[in-house]
Amino acid sequence: MDMSQYISRLARAIKPYVPGEQPRTERLIKLNTNENPYPPSPGVRRALQNYPYESLRLYPDPESRDLRQALARRHGVDPERIFVSNGSDELLALAFLAFFDPDREFRFPDITYSFYPVYADLFRMRAARVPLRGDFTLAAEGFYDSPGGVIFPNPNAPTGIAADLETVASICRHNAGAVIVDEAYAEFGGESAVGLLERFPHLLVVKTFSKSHALAGLRVGYALGSGEMIQALNRIKNSFNSYPLDRLAQLAAVASIEDEDYCRAMIRRVVATRERIIPELAALGFHCPVSAANFVFAGHERIPGERLADLLRERGVLVRYWKAPRIENYLRITVGTDAEMDALTGALALITG
Amino acid sequence: MDMSQYISRLARAIKPYVPGEQPRTERLIKLNTNENPYPPSPGVRRALQNYPYESLRLYPDPESRDLRQALARRHGVDPERIFVSNGSDELLALAFLAFFDPDREFRFPDITYSFYPVYADLFRMRAARVPLRGDFTLAAEGFYDSPGGVIFPNPNAPTGIAADLETVASICRHNAGAVIVDEAYAEFGGESAVGLLERFPHLLVVKTFSKSHALAGLRVGYALGSGEMIQALNRIKNSFNSYPLDRLAQLAAVASIEDEDYCRAMIRRVVATRERIIPELAALGFHCPVSAANFVFAGHERIPGERLADLLRERGVLVRYWKAPRIENYLRITVGTDAEMDALTGALALITG
Numbered sequence: 001m002d003m004s005q006y007i008s009r010l011a012r013a014i015k016p017y018v019p020g021e022q023p024r025t026e027r028l029i030k031l032n033t034n035e036n037p038y039p040p041s042p043g044v045r046r047a048l049q050n051y052p053y054e055s056l057r058l059y060p061d062p063e064s065r066d067l068r069q070a071l072a073r074r075h076g077v078d079p080e081r082i083f084v085s086n087g088s089d090e091l092l093a094l095a096f097l098a099f100f101d102p103d104r105e106f107r108f109p110d111i112t113y114s115f116y117p118v119y120a121d122l123f124r125m126r127a128a129r130v131p132l133r134g135d136f137t138l139a140a141e142g143f144y145d146s147p148g149g150v151i152f153p154n155p156n157a158p159t160g161i162a163a164d165l166e167t168v169a170s171i172c173r174h175n176a177g178a179v180i181v182d183e184a185y186a187e188f189g190g191e192s193a194v195g196l197l198e199r200f201p202h203l204l205v206v207k208t209f210s211k212s213h214a215l216a217g218l219r220v221g222y223a224l225g226s227g228e229m230i231q232a233l234n235r236i237k238n239s240f241n242s243y244p245l246d247r248l249a250q251l252a253a254v255a256s257i258e259d260e261d262y263c264r265a266m267i268r269r270v271v272a273t274r275e276r277i278i279p280e281l282a283a284l285g286f287h288c289p290v291s292a293a294n295f296v297f298a299g300h301e302r303i304p305g306e307r308l309a310d311l312l313r314e315r316g317v318l319v320r321y322w323k324a325p326r327i328e329n330y331l332r333i334t335v336g337t338d339a340e341m342d343a344l345t346g347a348l349a350l351i352t353g
Numbered sequence: 354m355d356m357s358q359y360i361s362r363l364a365r366a367i368k369p370y371v372p373g374e375q376p377r378t379e380r381l382i383k384l385n386t387n388e389n390p391y392p393p394s395p396g397v398r399r400a401l402q403n404y405p406y407e408s409l410r411l412y413p414d415p416e417s418r419d420l421r422q423a424l425a426r427r428h429g430v431d432p433e434r435i436f437v438s439n440g441s442d443e444l445l446a447l448a449f450l451a452f453f454d455p456d457r458e459f460r461f462p463d464i465t466y467s468f469y470p471v472y473a474d475l476f477r478m479r480a481a482r483v484p485l486r487g488d489f490t491l492a493a494e495g496f497y498d499s500p501g502g503v504i505f506p507n508p509n510a511p512t513g514i515a516a517d518l519e520t521v522a523s524i525c526r527h528n529a530g531a532v533i534v535d536e537a538y539a540e541f542g543g544e545s546a547v548g549l550l551e552r553f554p555h556l557l558v559v560k561t562f563s564k565s566h567a568l569a570g571l572r573v574g575y576a577l578g579s580g581e582m583i584q585a586l587n588r589i590k591n592s593f594n595s596y597p598l599d600r601l602a603q604l605a606a607v608a609s610i611e612d613e614d615y616c617r618a619m620i621r622r623v624v625a626t627r628e629r630i631i632p633e634l635a636a637l638g639f640h641c642p643v644s645a646a647n648f649v650f651a652g653h654e655r656i657p658g659e660r661l662a663d664l665l666r667e668r669g670v671l672v673r674y675w676k677a678p679r680i681e682n683y684l685r686i687t688v689g690t691d692a693e694m695d696a697l698t699g700a701l702a703l704i705t706g
């Protein structure tokens with residue numbers, strides 16, 4: 001049999017996204033995929049334990065109405081302006097189909113979430129990369145008047161650097177195409193663009209339960225936007241998978257939203273640890289941009305990033321590293337518990353000392 | 354703002370799939386989306402109740418290794434020949450991208466699962482419809498030598514009619530492109546093509562936990578195929594969503610597989626009810642093709658399908674109906690419990706009497 005007859009050209013050519021390692025052993029200190037070091041709200045446990053499992057025989061609500069209503073209350077918007085998805089990665093993929101056209105080039109930063117170029121390839125779309133400034137901050141002007149829209153994370157990944165609200169607003173003002181702001185990490189220090197939604201019907205704000213709700217294992221993402229944008233996402237979603245969120249995910253996400261105080265306290269702890277760790281890393285010879293996320297981006301004055309990542313792994317600490325232009329001397333280090341950070345700095349002191 | 358600037362042409366033009374109604378009230382008898390009338394295995398409840406919810410802070414295994422191994426044992430194949438997904442609808446969408454090219458026309462039956470033409474539109478692919486015979490059986494020759502592959506459900510939806518294994522094998526022998534057999538309902542009476550996998554590296558068999566495992570609310574689908582086909586699906590999946598199955602779905606699906614006796618008993622009950630109901634429907638003036646699925650396809654000798662569906666709804670019974678050529682005088686009726694079937698035939702006796 002000739003494989004080229006039964007495997008598509010796309011499947012043969014595409015370079016998939018590579019997620020951070022998910023080790024099967026628990027002996028490693030896992031600072032490589034930006035998970036929250038604290039457990040989710042106890043309300044999630046109660047919701048799961050009391051769940052009438054018999055109902056799993058029935059399809060879930062395809063429109064996730066309870067979850068969208070809970071999110072709408074949380075953000076003070078109408079439920080018709082909320083879209084939910086099987087993690088924010090699925091949401092981003094559907095958003096590419098809903099807002100970008102293959103023949104209109106759109107833009108994202110040269111240093112950014114490495115899934116964006118993969119989506120572009122998957123849907124045969126053309127994208128231009130806008131260089132960040134030398135200090136890794138976003139140069140808003142580079143995104144002005146894009147022929148086919150723009151997408152960027154805020155705070156950016158993997159740098160952790162946040163753009164202020166005026167920068168985001170200026171990009172909205174200077175574009176007629178969609179402006180997608182990926183706020184996976186915004187709760188840890190960024191200014192959310194949700195407040196701009198009333199002014200800009202072409203602005204979509206994407207969020208996730210993975211980080212700020214400590215629910216990466218549940219796969220729930222969501223977006224806020226104008227009614228037109230949410231309808232477009234629904235049309236694409238209903239052409240892909242009518243029931244993307246299972247019953248348990250919808251239920252547990254609602255329980256987590258209802259325990260906002262718990263999530264806020266968790267975020268405060270992560271932020272406090274992040275602020276403590278940055279000077280400690282500086283004392284070990286690292287340069288770290290100001291982070292508004294639940295990770296730090298750290299480059300050492302002497303030892304290359306790949307070498308550091310390998311040496312840390314030998315000592316049982318996983319961090320993320322990209323062999324990519326401009327950032328190959330940096331590590332992305334998730335903010336863990338204080339004890340995990342002590343283990344990290346202890347290992348780094350031995351490696352760099 | 355000009356909406357055509359920030360909503361894609363695709364999102365504006367596409368006609369989404371319309372799933373069966375998921376009513377918010379429990380007072381309706383729900384025979385419209387082919388759910389299993391019995392609860393899932395009690396092992397699912399135990400697995401969920403004992404789940405260490407703290408682990409939800411971590412991403413799920415992106416490769417779903419435990420689940421794939423359990424499925425591999427169940428089917429006696431290597432885990433490298435199993436792919437899992439967020440329901441079989443997601444799997445079908447990814448399979449279109451993995452096996453069909455936009456410039457090579459592929460084929461599906463004229464009467465079939467109504468999501469197929471939507472996927473074709475979503476990915477800008479060209480499909481030809483092969484007419485079923487007058488009695489709704491599959492005419493294998495119509496699928497021979499397709500330029501770009503074929504896809505069909507077996508048993509077919511919404512007719513419930515199964516093609517025998519020799520028909521499927523002949524379609525495989527007469528194609529160089531991918532042959533995708535959608536076996537969502539095969540456990541209720543069809544002959545599975547899994548036994549053909551050794552002979553045909555271009556055959557993909559798609560299955561789901563929604564029907565035979567009574568887990569529609571959990572969203573787990575899977576496929577068996579050659580290593581090349583599974584790798585192609587993985588490349589597409591990893592270009593779309595690295596973590597499509599949450600931790601709870603993976604766990605509960607494994608628990609259900611391990612309770613095979615329970616699932617078999619559930620299937621036997623559904624089949625017994627189906628065999629009982631068909632002569633009762635015939636006595637009320639319905640023509641029903643022989644069903645190998647957990648639903649029956651029933652056309653009345655006198656009353657049009659749409660009218661019957663409306664009258665049944667007034668009496669609290671939901672069934673599925675399509676205003677489509679050749680089948681507009683048929684209802685698709687899910688096989689429920691015996692009591693639900695009594696309510697159905699009672700209502701139909703009043704309507705048709």
